[in-house]
Amino acid sequence: MSGIILIVFAIILFLLAYRVYGSYISNMFSIDRNHATPSHELYDGIDYVPTKPPVLLGHHFASIAGAGPIVGPIIAASFGWVPVYIWILIGSTFIGGVHDYTSLIASIRHNGKTIGQVIENYIGLSGKKLFLIFTWSTLILVIAVFTIIVSNTFNSIPSAGTASILFIIIAIAFGLASYRKKMPLLLSSIGGIILLALSIYIGDQFPLLLSNQMWNLILLVYIFFASVTPVWILLQPRDYFNSFLLYALMIGGIVGLFFTMPEVHLAPVTNFKVDKVGYLFPALFVTVACGAISGFHSIVSSGTTAKQLDKETDAKLIGYGGMLIEGILAVLSLLSVASLDQNHFIQLLNEKGAVAAFSTGVAKFINNIPLLGIDTAHASSFAALAVAAFALTSLDTATRLARYAFQEFFEVELQTKRNSITSNRYFATLITVLAGGLLTMSGQSMNIWPVFGSANQLLAAIALLAVTVWVINLKLNYYFTLIPMIFMFAVTLSALAMLFYNNLLINNYLLAVVSIFLFVLAIMLAVQAFTMLKTDVEPSTSK
Secondary structure, eight states, X not given: OBHHHHHHHHHHHHHHHHHHHHHHHHHHTTOOTTSOOHHHHTOOSSSOOOBOHHHHHHHHHHHHHTTHHHHHHHHHGGGOHHHXXXXXXXXXXIIIHHHHHHHHHXXXXXXXXXXXXXXXXXXXXXXHHHHHHHHHHHHHHHHHHHHHHHHHHHHHXXXXXXXXXXXXXXXHHHHHHHHTSOOXXXXXXXXXXXXXXXXXXXXXXXXXXXXXXXXXXXXXXXXXXXXXXXXXXXXXXXXXXXXXXXXXXXXXXXXXXXXXXXXXXXXXXXXXXXXXXXXXXXHHHHHSOXXXXXXXXXXXXXXXXXXXXXXXXXXXXIIIIHHHHHHHHHHHHHHHHHTSOHHHHHHHHHHHHHHHHHHHHHHHHHHTSTTTOOOHHHHHHHHHHHHHHHHHHHHHHHHHHHHHHHHXXXXXXGGGGXXXXXXXXXXXXXXXXXXXXXXXXXXOHHHHHHHHHHHHHHHHHHHHHHHHHHHHHTTOOOHHHHHHHHHHHHHHHHHHHHHHHHHHHTTOHHHHHHHHHXXXXXXXXXXXXXXXXXXXXXXXXXX
């Protein structure tokens, strides 16, 4: 099987899906460019800011991507390339794309609030409280783990640390040029991209050598300011420019595929159970998250993105289109290792990890592009830098989202929001960063990581549950969200049950308790939703 056939088929399928299924969802919700969005109705210059579609797509894509669509498919390839490829195609089109798009629509129809507000309106206040506790706790775990990942990356690749600091300076300059000086987007983007390339060169020449602990502290201070500053001055432009790194990586990798013409040598299917990964069901659907469906996406869609959407019609490109672009990246990640035989692949994965395997594979594709003149070593370093940049993007976005969840949990009435210290963005961010920092410094966060995959997918199931209840109340056809919801609950509950059992066997009671807590939470929310639907309680606050 040729890798070119696999990537071309995926691109054609996703283009058709965007044109046909994306339009079906848009028509279902009567998406209209003339409908006022929260960014205009609730403009505050901090969180609610109307944003041009290319900038918002870059910010959204950078936020949802991270390292997930790269690491997940490569690890899951232990089951063989066929199940991974099929899950990416089906998941992105009918589950992940639906999840992301409908979460975004639900949020903009509820004043840019998180999925927690949708749950309160249609399931009840207690359901919202449970959801926000779960969301904040999961995001704290994300903060801790990604702080460790980024600090380790900067420690091992010092040039990436220098380049990332320069990226932040460029982002601030872009934000000021675009929003204060009203510089045209094209002109400011070209200037920013040139400076981006220059910062990568400077990073290679002047690598910043710091310890892991020092990087941890720097990152924790950075995410505090990234969370409280206006979104247009740092978070949004930094993510926008980081997206160019990934676009360049994807384009270079895909173009390089046509010159490399790799044959797929990985086994189509291996075993139903793989050591350190688990059983094909549910492990495949938990391991390949961001490339097919990820609960983190719904928090981004209903957290930062919904507050910046300029027109309702932009939601299809950003919500559904963003997920399909990530699906392409996931396929490219799979193909980066598909030319290896199964034994060589497993050896590389165990010795160097998924990111190194991806960087090595994509570097070979880029190296084969005529006249480009980039050797394998430099291409591999660039790929690793891009992954590190997106891990940092996930980190600062998770901090802002955790701040939103914290504020929303304590918000009783809108008019008292500004008078409560718990609703103050500085206080909410401080508590969030301290909690993430304590977990980071404890050295225990990576031990909890196996549960995160299930927790992340449980977020997706709960988001689909909330959207399904909302759609039912709107008297619309709800099967396009109901079926994915049922599937994701089956995946996550099975995964959590297995984690609970396996951790009891090895006396790891912390992971066992966390697993059963998430399991019970999911059941409670599902029962509450079913009860509300049976009693046909109409919400009092919907648009």
